[in-house]
Amino acid sequence: MIDVLVIGGGNAALCAALSAVEHGARQVxxxxxxxxxxxxxxxxxxxxxxxxxxxxxxxxxDAYREDEFFDDLVRVTGGKTxxxxxxxxxxxxxxCPQWMERHGVRFQACLGGTxxxxxxxxxxxxGGKALMNAYYRSAESLGIQVRYDSSVERVEIxxxxxxxxxxxxxxxxxxxxxxxxxxxxxxxxxxNREWLREAWGPAADQxxxxxCRFNQGVLLRDxxxxxxxxxxxxxxxxxxxxxxxxxMYDGGIVTxxxxxxxxxxxxxxxxxxYDEGEDFWPKRYAIWGRLVAQQPDxxxxxxxxxxxxxxxxxxxxxxxxxxxIEALAVKIGVSADALSKTVNTYNASVVAxxxxxxxxxxxxxxxxxxxxxxxxxxxxxPPFTAYPLRPGITFTYLGVKINNKCxxxxxxxxxxxxxxxxxxxxxxxxxxxxxxxxxxxxxxFGRLAGRQAALEAIRxxxxxxxx
Amino acid sequence: MSRAFIPVVxxxxxxxxxxxVMGICNSCRxxxxxxxxxxxxxxxxxxxxxxxxxxxxxxxxxxxxxxxCQYAPPHEFAIEVPKAxxxxxxxxxxxxATPGWFGRLYQQxxxxxxxxxxxxxxxxxILAFVLAGKETEKLFLAASSEQLFYDITPHHVLVxxxxxxxxFSIIVxxxxxxxxxxxxxxxxxxxxxxIAEVRQTLSDIVFLRYLDGGGQGCAQENDQxxxxxxxxxxxxxxGFMLCFASTSLATxxxxxxxxxxxxxxxxxxxxxxxxxxxxxxxGCLGALVQRRRRHEALIDSTxxxxxxxxxxxxxxxxxxxxxxxxxxxxxxxxxxxxxxLSAVLTFFLLMPYCKFVHGLYRxxxxxxxxxxxxxxxxxxxxxx
Numbered sequence: 001m002i003d004v005l006v007i008g009g010g011n012a013a014l015c016a017a018l019s020a021v022e023h024g025a026r027q028v029x030x031x032x033x034x035x036x037x038x039x040x041x042x043x044x045x046x047x048x049x050x051x052x053x054x055x056x057x058x059x060x061x062d063a064y065r066e067d068e069f070f071d072d073l074v075r076v077t078g079g080k081t082x083x084x085x086x087x088x089x090x091x092x093x094x095x096c097p098q099w100m101e102r103h104g105v106r107f108q109a110c111l112g113g114t115x116x117x118x119x120x121x122x123x124x125x126x127g128g129k130a131l132m133n134a135y136y137r138s139a140e141s142l143g144i145q146v147r148y149d150s151s152v153e154r155v156e157i158x159x160x161x162x163x164x165x166x167x168x169x170x171x172x173x174x175x176x177x178x179x180x181x182x183x184x185x186x187x188x189x190x191x192n193r194e195w196l197r198e199a200w201g202p203a204a205d206q207x208x209x210x211x212c213r214f215n216q217g218v219l220l221r222d223x224x225x226x227x228x229x230x231x232x233x234x235x236x237x238x239x240x241x242x243x244x245x246x247x248m249y250d251g252g253i254v255t256x257x258x259x260x261x262x263x264x265x266x267x268x269x270x271x272x273x274y275d276e277g278e279d280f281w282p283k284r285y286a287i288w289g290r291l292v293a294q295q296p297d298x299x300x301x302x303x304x305x306x307x308x309x310x311x312x313x314x315x316x317x318x319x320x321x322x323x324x325i326e327a328l329a330v331k332i333g334v335s336a337d338a339l340s341k342t343v344n345t346y347n348a349s350v351v352a353x354x355x356x357x358x359x360x361x362x363x364x365x366x367x368x369x370x371x372x373x374x375x376x377x378x379x380x381x382p383p384f385t386a387y388p389l390r391p392g393i394t395f396t397y398l399g400v401k402i403n404n405k406c407x408x409x410x411x412x413x414x415x416x417x418x419x420x421x422x423x424x425x426x427x428x429x430x431x432x433x434x435x436x437x438x439x440x441x442x443x444x445f446g447r448l449a450g451r452q453a454a455l456e457a458i459r460x461x462x463x464x465x466x467x
Numbered sequence: 468m469s470r471a472f473i474p475v476v477x478x479x480x481x482x483x484x485x486x487x488v489m490g491i492c493n494s495c496r497x498x499x500x501x502x503x504x505x506x507x508x509x510x511x512x513x514x515x516x517x518x519x520x521x522x523x524x525x526x527x528x529x530x531x532x533x534x535x536c537q538y539a540p541p542h543e544f545a546i547e548v549p550k551a552x553x554x555x556x557x558x559x560x561x562x563x564a565t566p567g568w569f570g571r572l573y574q575q576x577x578x579x580x581x582x583x584x585x586x587x588x589x590x591x592x593i594l595a596f597v598l599a600g601k602e603t604e605k606l607f608l609a610a611s612s613e614q615l616f617y618d619i620t621p622h623h624v625l626v627x628x629x630x631x632x633x634x635f636s637i638i639v640x641x642x643x644x645x646x647x648x649x650x651x652x653x654x655x656x657x658x659x660x661x662i663a664e665v666r667q668t669l670s671d672i673v674f675l676r677y678l679d680g681g682g683q684g685c686a687q688e689n690d691q692x693x694x695x696x697x698x699x700x701x702x703x704x705x706g707f708m709l710c711f712a713s714t715s716l717a718t719x720x721x722x723x724x725x726x727x728x729x730x731x732x733x734x735x736x737x738x739x740x741x742x743x744x745x746x747x748x749x750g751c752l753g754a755l756v757q758r759r760r761r762h763e764a765l766i767d768s769t770x771x772x773x774x775x776x777x778x779x780x781x782x783x784x785x786x787x788x789x790x791x792x793x794x795x796x797x798x799x800x801x802x803x804x805x806x807x808l809s810a811v812l813t814f815f816l817l818m819p820y821c822k823f824v825h826g827l828y829r830x831x832x833x834x835x836x837x838x839x840x841x842x843x844x845x846x847x848x849x850x851x
Contacts, residue, residue, distance in 0.1 A: 037541055106681070111497070123500075126497060126531060126534075127537065128537070129535050129536065129537050
């Protein structure tokens, strides 16, 4: 019989499978819904992992200690985190880079334009797909069996715990796959439009999915329906304002629009709705998905003038440009009167200051609602350019509750049913996001779940021998 | 020099596809640790045909970025950097060929190879028969005396034939290189620090720095990086350099010291030549074997004829050279000697119009890259 079955094919799943083998599991099988070409889940779109360290470590500069990491987490989540689990993730994160390198992952200095992360985040050479390739190669060399195109429709659980998974085969049927222990690392439900609609209402129809199309939340729903305790709110997740022209799935990093703080953002009625200059963009981009989601038709337009050109990371699609605000309004389908009134009012309220995008400068508006508190410059130099924005969901936080061994909690914990990755993210992230923490959670809990599953499988093997 | 002397690189399907790819890559940047292409790309927001001909020649086709790409097929963005760059390099070789219309030879790869080979072989063999006069049996004799070598191909005739051809090829390649460099310089004004640039560029070439996918090697049949290709390439490269040194030294011995070939095995020209020849043979064989196993995404099939033909030509040059020396006291020697001379003449004729020029443009592109990188970027992108 299979010792450890891993459901999922992303970072947490592979960490679990590798760790299971390292801790003595003999037969380890990974079930990946995607094909070989599309394997790796949302992890292929990642680029770094946030890591605690008490002194400089590899490319990581200075120190990033447990308390600072925890404070960062508390700040972004507004305290919606499970402190014991969060601290467990943070503490164990410092061991991760070395372990990752053992499995062929390589790191690099922080990417151009991400200097602010050089102390806290360890960047993967080549990004998340290179990382996943390394893990899959390591899995192959350790004799782990990976079955592609293998979605699990449900798991069989009785009072003794997990018994088997029911796997959909290519022919449309399904087969039963028993195992001594299982790690569920099958992601959130962000690709499931129905479920998003349940949570968000009709607004969800306009959401773009930044990651893969395979995260349907099938096992999340299955586990909850079989009595697993859930944690988190279905409307919470990593949600960014991205280019409205992005593909429905897998737009990944390139669809971001990084000029919000350099101009103004209006909705389809030509009205501003939030302080574009509240804080540095890397600290604010993750709130703009929700902000746009709350606007009529879930669309926004980031508008800049020629002064901002070349000052932000190049967007993947060219913006709409025009010589006047009115002409631009016509091009993007916003009322020209409304937009020019908004821009005129904004321009009139801008107070002269010393523009400096590298600091929280003194360029701001006065008497304007909502205000723009930094980097406020008049939109007065044509051509004017607009980029359309839509909410882009990276991943959802609603998950199953786990204990400190990654065992899924039902009325009690389940001895041989473990979970890791996005499906348990809600245990640490109640809301908000801090860059690279998704990979920290996935790697730490993936490794832990794999180890515990291996130990449980070995215990069951020995028990069977004694009988 | 008039502006018209610089060929205007036109927008073509290949440069537009590469510009599309670079536009997407420039928003992602995950691959910037792999090689020179991505840091060079990050200094730009617009990708003109000139900048594409620059970036394409920086690309060593290691394949690391293809396997690491989240937007590679089946993604709808269908990003394939190695293929896009290879297609542009083919146009660089054709556009910058001198004289211009010979560039078509590169596009008609088979024609170039066949024409060059036929010319090289026919000339040498006819020459040998003419020189042998009525004593054609000499061409099939064992080398019983050292004189035979020069009976069928006298030294002054060889110099008279190979010298001008070699000189012609060097001159037209220098002109091509000059025009390519002018194009690079035309992209933007950058402060030069020639000693530092040249030193860095030589080191990049000697260590083939960018064929190692950021320190782990180069992709072959799958995403597993290996150093095989880098090792094979450098064996050919250094082997070629040693053979070149051997020939230059022998020329100096001949004219400078009046010491006439053949030289004993324990002599500098021989040792250099034998070592170089062996390195080339092993390296070429390695390259040909590896090429067959390469992932299809890393091979531009429209250039297969030239790629394989060029390496095969180098293999024939080096193998026939080694063999004619090893078998010099057998009846096979004169024929092997003629094959070797023919292959060398073919190589000299083809140099400016075959894959050989990849080194020219890549070296210049690396030189410009190393200049650029010593200058601060003009862009002021904020953190994102």
